Amino acid sequence: TRLDFSNEYNANSIHAQGDAYFIEQVRELTDGEVDITLHTGGALGFKSGDHFYAVADNAVQIADTLSGTMSGIDPIFLLSSLPFLVDGVDEARQLYEIARPYYDEVFEDNDQVLLYASPWPASGIWSREAVTSSESLQNLKIRTFDRNGTETLRNAGAAPVSLSWADVVPQLATGGINAVLTSAEAGANASFWEHQQHFSGIQYAIPLNMVHMNRNAFESLSSDQQEALREAARRTDEHNWQAVRERTVSNYGTLEENGVSIHDPVSADFQQALSEAASPVISGWQDDMGERGQEILETFHNGQTP
Amino acid sequence: MIGWLATLSRGLNRLAAGVAILLILYMFGHIILEIVLRLFGHSTFILDEYIGYAVAAMTFLGLPYVLEKNGLIRVALVLDRLPGKWHWPLELLIAVTSFAAFGWLSLFWWQNVVRSYQRGITSDTLAETPLWVPEGIVLLGLWLLCFTLVVRSLQLVTKRSRHTHPAQ
Amino acid sequence: MDMVWIAIGVAALLITVLAMGTWVFAALVIAAMGSLWWLGGFELDRIGLIFSRILYRAGNSWELSAIPLFILMGELIFRSNVSERLFKGLTPLTRPLPGGVLHTNVFGCALFAAVSGSSAATTATIGKITSRELANRGYDRDLSIGSLAGAGSLGLLIPPSIVMIVYGVQAEVSISKLFMAGVIPGLLIALLYSGFIILRSMLKPHLAPRQTGSEVGIWQALTLLTPVVALITIVIGSIYSGIATPSEAAAVGVAATLGLLALERQLTLPMLLDALKGTLISATMVCSLLVTAMLLSTAMGYLHLPRELAAWIAAQQFTPMALLMALAVFYIVLGLFLDGISITVMSLPITLPIVILAGFDPLWFGVFLVIMVELGQITPPVGFNLFVLQGMTGENIGRVAWASAPFFLLMCLAAALISVWPQIALWLPTLLAS
Ligand code: NA
Ligand code: NA
Numbered sequence: 001t002r003l004d005f006s007n008e009y010n011a012n013s014i015h016a017q018g019d020a021y022f023i024e025q026v027r028e029l030t031d032g033e034v035d036i037t038l039h040t041g042g043a044l045g046f047k048s049g050d051h052f053y054a055v056a057d058n059a060v061q062i063a064d065t066l067s068g069t070m071s072g073i074d075p076i077f078l079l080s081s082l083p084f085l086v087d088g089v090d091e092a093r094q095l096y097e098i099a100r101p102y103y104d105e106v107f108e109d110n111d112q113v114l115l116y117a118s119p120w121p122a123s124g125i126w127s128r129e130a131v132t133s134s135e136s137l138q139n140l141k142i143r144t145f146d147r148n149g150t151e152t153l154r155n156a157g158a159a160p161v162s163l164s165w166a167d168v169v170p171q172l173a174t175g176g177i178n179a180v181l182t183s184a185e186a187g188a189n190a191s192f193w194e195h196q197q198h199f200s201g202i203q204y205a206i207p208l209n210m211v212h213m214n215r216n217a218f219e220s221l222s223s224d225q226q227e228a229l230r231e232a233a234r235r236t237d238e239h240n241w242q243a244v245r246e247r248t249v250s251n252y253g254t255l256e257e258n259g260v261s262i263h264d265p266v267s268a269d270f271q272q273a274l275s276e277a278a279s280p281v282i283s284g285w286q287d288d289m290g291e292r293g294q295e296i297l298e299t300f301h302n303g304q305t306p
Numbered sequence: 307m308i309g310w311l312a313t314l315s316r317g318l319n320r321l322a323a324g325v326a327i328l329l330i331l332y333m334f335g336h337i338i339l340e341i342v343l344r345l346f347g348h349s350t351f352i353l354d355e356y357i358g359y360a361v362a363a364m365t366f367l368g369l370p371y372v373l374e375k376n377g378l379i380r381v382a383l384v385l386d387r388l389p390g391k392w393h394w395p396l397e398l399l400i401a402v403t404s405f406a407a408f409g410w411l412s413l414f415w416w417q418n419v420v421r422s423y424q425r426g427i428t429s430d431t432l433a434e435t436p437l438w439v440p441e442g443i444v445l446l447g448l449w450l451l452c453f454t455l456v457v458r459s460l461q462l463v464t465k466r467s468r469h470t471h472p473a474q
Numbered sequence: 475m476d477m478v479w480i481a482i483g484v485a486a487l488l489i490t491v492l493a494m495g496t497w498v499f500a501a502l503v504i505a506a507m508g509s510l511w512w513l514g515g516f517e518l519d520r521i522g523l524i525f526s527r528i529l530y531r532a533g534n535s536w537e538l539s540a541i542p543l544f545i546l547m548g549e550l551i552f553r554s555n556v557s558e559r560l561f562k563g564l565t566p567l568t569r570p571l572p573g574g575v576l577h578t579n580v581f582g583c584a585l586f587a588a589v590s591g592s593s594a595a596t597t598a599t600i601g602k603i604t605s606r607e608l609a610n611r612g613y614d615r616d617l618s619i620g621s622l623a624g625a626g627s628l629g630l631l632i633p634p635s636i637v638m639i640v641y642g643v644q645a646e647v648s649i650s651k652l653f654m655a656g657v658i659p660g661l662l663i664a665l666l667y668s669g670f671i672i673l674r675s676m677l678k679p680h681l682a683p684r685q686t687g688s689e690v691g692i693w694q695a696l697t698l699l700t701p702v703v704a705l706i707t708i709v710i711g712s713i714y715s716g717i718a719t720p721s722e723a724a725a726v727g728v729a730a731t732l733g734l735l736a737l738e739r740q741l742t743l744p745m746l747l748d749a750l751k752g753t754l755i756s757a758t759m760v761c762s763l764l765v766t767a768m769l770l771s772t773a774m775g776y777l778h779l780p781r782e783l784a785a786w787i788a789a790q791q792f793t794p795m796a797l798l799m800a801l802a803v804f805y806i807v808l809g810l811f812l813d814g815i816s817i818t819v820m821s822l823p824i825t826l827p828i829v830i831l832a833g834f835d836p837l838w839f840g841v842f843l844v845i846m847v848e849l850g851q852i853t854p855p856v857g858f859n860l861f862v863l864q865g866m867t868g869e870n871i872g873r874v875a876w877a878s879a880p881f882f883l884l885m886c887l888a889a890a891l892i893s894v895w896p897q898i899a900l901w902l903p904t905l906l907a908s
Contacts (some may be wrong), residue, residue, distance in 0.1 A: 381498070
């Protein structure tokens with residue numbers, strides 16, 4: 001069986017590498033019977049925002065999708081990018097495992113199977129001048145990547161700007177913006193150090209990508225093959241949560257080699273101020289989500305594991 | 307009957323083209339507004355989202371009008387070498403296959419727009435735009451294009467002559 | 475090899491539909507759908523689901539907005555006397571140079587490339603400004619069209635450049651360094667083009683008649699150039715001061731043009747409406763082609779065509795120079811049918827690792843790849859600069875392509891030069907980094 005797998009990221013990205021790992025596992029477990037082709041860089045023409053219904057309609061069988069881009073379909077997809085909810089990879093994974101049944105349900109209702117998640121390294125602030133206090137955030141022209149970030153940073157006194165990723169580097173080079181909210185990883189891939197000398201590891205969020213598959217395509221596989229895919233997905237989930245830890249360490253190494261000052265952790269005062277700026281965003285999300293949101297957050301705050 | 311359809315199609319195409327021109331002006335205005343706002347540390351936050359919708363809408367709303375005005379390029383190598391009496395069947399074949407392709411695509415896009423509407427799907431941005439609106443405008447453009455091609459085919463069949471000389 | 479037959483099948487289908495006389499935008503859609511159905515064995519329903527979504531996605535693109543806005547800028551200038559004054563001013567200045575104001579195409583495009591990231595916008599804008607004036611002055615049409623097509627593609631090599639950004643993101647190469655690396659190769663190509671125009675005009679003087687008539691002095695000539703210089707300065711200035719992003723520069727260009735024309739009392743409502751109507755026609759033509767060309771790319775992606783051809787090259791164990799030759803052929807063949815961004819994202823996952831393994835600098839390879847992509851802009855059957863010029867001049871695509879052929883060969887020569895002397899590309903970024 002030949003399957004196509006769409007992904008918007010470059011071949012060296014943590015997501016594409018996780019997907020390649022999954023494909024390799026499937027190949028091994030099925031003795032090459034299930035042959036999946038990964039199309040990186042959006043080579044099939046789909047962007048993350050197209051994936052949900054492209055997979056539901058079986059236009060493409062598998063896709064790796066930034067969770068937040070599906071938030072217009074169901075607000076649960078904003079969970080992993082809620083600001084300052086988790087303080088590290090352990091908590092992010094815990095939150096994912098608590099929410100997994102809810103994610104599964106949304107995909108199931110739309111003729112899809114959720115295979116595994118692919119976490120991003122934690123987002124922080126890249127900047128020209130050090131951003132280590134609330135004062136240094138005042139009126140800072142900072143590029144954000146979603147509406148949660150825009151609201152949170154506006155609450156914290158910054159001047160968030162929305163720009164397409166292609167415009168970010170030219171704007172950094174010319175000083176049109178002074179800072180970017182993103183991971184050390186994404187900044188390193190775009191050589192941000194040519195224009196930005198500071199990275200504040202504020203642990204903004206550990207957003208997830210979801211890898212989902214069309215259910216008909218899944219069910220038309222033999223039951224052995226289906227089990228093989230599930231097993232490969234379990235292994236890849238494990239692999240990805242490990243990889244994100246390693247990436248964070250190796251990214252910080254790369255930043256140091258390139259003369260970027262890393263501020264991690266930032267002062268407790270600053271962290272506290274940021275959390276306060278985020279709390280309306282989180283409660284707004286809970287309102288949108290109703291009961292489901294409450295259940296997830298309660299379980300998470302009570303420190304229970306599912 | 308066909309004359310009446312042709313008049314209707316021309317009128318609708320002109321209307322759509324007018325909207326497309328307004329969209330060009332809108333793109334200009336919104337980008338300038340964003341540049342000015344950014345100077346003062348503000349943003350509309352929806353620039354790339356709405357300009358994206360506008361580009362798609364302009365393209366598909368403008369398409370039927372520009373087709374009608376012979377503004378779309380084609381390779382006339384065969385047409386120009388063919389004896390005159392063969393022109394209209396070939397033109398008909400071209401119009402029908404183009405209609406089949408775009409009609410087929412608009413059928414599936416229609417289902418998608420209906421789904422976006424029924425489920426209330428919105429964009430993932432601050433604007434939370436209902437997606438059926440920009441998607442529906444593109445659908446409208448596709449329908450107008452199909453209608454233009456149908457009218458053209460009918461005219462070719464009834465007049466049995468090359469409806470319009472290719473622009474090139 | 476199966477893939478070769480599939481490739482031939484796609485090509486045959488597209489060429490048949492095009493040759494029938496189908497509008498190019500519709501031919502791209504029909505060929506894309508037909509390829510998946512006939513060669514990929516896809517069901518018609520699935521084809522409808524795939525391509526209806528891609529059609530919307532490809533149109534819904536913020537970067538494309540530069541096309542209508544730059545075209546509007548060109549239409550406004552075309553309807554004022556700015557371009558006429560530009561040529562009056564340039565005529566005495568270029569008199570000693572064989573080819574005269576024909577060089578405006580080359581250096582106009584090179585200069586405009588510094589504000590526009592796309593080649594279609596560069597060709598359309600400069601072409602609108604120069605082609606009428608050049609025709610009025612009796613310059614050879616082929617030389618005029620060919621130099622526009624060739625130099626228009628410099629929009630991709632001279633920064634800012636959309637293709638370079640895509641390459642930088644995919645290959646994890648610094649975009650700023652890529653931009654710098656494109657400058658000297660871009661100027662080199664411009665010089666090759668100018669040299670060719672000089673040579674042709676010296677061998678066949680009737681191609682570029684010596685301009686006679688009203689003499690203007692050097693100072694008056696410079697005054698005549700002021701409006702265009704002011705426009706270019708404002709737009710370039712807005713990008714390099716950080717006021718506008720490269721994607722927004724087109725709107726700045728329209729604003730500056732409107733301001734200039736208003737200041738000179740050349741702006742009237744009928745003229746503005748006329749310019750907008752002209753813009754709609756050209757912009758719809760160009761954008762619809764860019765959008766429908768994505769469908770063909772998607773079809774190629776689903777057929778796994780580019781990646782398997784690249785994988786075949788990767789498996790051949792070529793020596794570095796042979797590898798480069800093979801890749802050049804590969805990219806020129808892909809460039810016949812696909813747009814630059816698709817070529818880049820589809821091939822890189824396979825070609826980049828083998829290129830690095832062979833010891834090439836990924837920064838250098840970015841420049842090489844962009845030149846390959848530029849070549850694709852001027853090769854039929856799918857060549858966007860050819861389409862733009864066909865729409866603008868009314869000449870058939872065969873003639874436009876033939877007129878562009880010498881410029882295609884000169885660009886191949888430039889690719890060869892930077893392969894032999896990689897420093898042409900790498901010198902500037904190295905200098906500025908230290
Ligand atoms: Na450029
Ligand atoms: Na081409």
